Amino acid sequence: MIDLEVLRRVSDTLEARKSANPDSSYVSSLYAKGNDAICKKVAEEAAETIMAAKDGDRLHLVREVVDLWFHSLVLLRHHGLGVDDVVAEFRRREGISGIDEKNARNK
Numbered sequence: 001m002i003d004l005e006v007l008r009r010v011s012d013t014l015e016a017r018k019s020a021n022p023d024s025s026y027v028s029s030l031y032a033k034g035n036d037a038i039c040k041k042v043a044e045e046a047a048e049t050i051m052a053a054k055d056g057d058r059l060h061l062v063r064e065v066v067d068l069w070f071h072s073l074v075l076l077r078h079h080g081l082g083v084d085d086v087v088a089e090f091r092r093r094e095g096i097s098g099i100d101e102k103n104a105r106n107k
């Protein structure tokens with residue numbers, strides 16, 4: 001089983017970058033640009049992931065997914081959320097199936 005420690009470490013770094021200098025940190029510069037700019041990066045990385053899925057290069061696909069996950073983590077941090085919130089939602093869904101899942105999503 002792969003552990004989540006690396007994602008937690010990155011997430012902790014992203015939190016620390018909130019008080020860093022935007023001139024010396026890519027993440028701090030993204031926070032400084034604000035929510036729209038971070039959302040735009042997530043959208044760009046999603047588009048790049050789709051293109052990678054169509055070019056047949058599996059390593060390219062993995063790298064684009066990492067870019068997408070990374071920028072999604074930045075977005076979560078920007079909203080005061082982190083890896084554990086996402087994992088908790090995955091765990092919650094593990095216990096839900098079929099029609100119950102549809103109902104849960106509508107709540």
Ligand SMILES: N=c1c2ncn([C@@H]3O[C@H](COP(=O)(O)OP(=O)(O)OP(=O)(O)O)[C@@H](O)[C@H]3O)c2ncn1[C@@H]1O[C@H](COP(=O)(O)O)[C@@H](O)[C@H]1O
Binds near residue numbers: 026027028067070
């Ligand atoms: N994991 C990453 C990571 N993945 C991708 N990126 C950056 O995300 C950007 C992705 O941009 P694109 O693929 O769109 O390429 P680009 O056109 O060069 O980028 P832009 O000019 O559009 O910003 C690049 O600048 C990458 O360097 C990352 N930058 C940082 N991290 C981690 O975040 C930590 C903090 O980073 P800093 O804030 O830079 O210290 C680091 O220690 C790393 O662990």
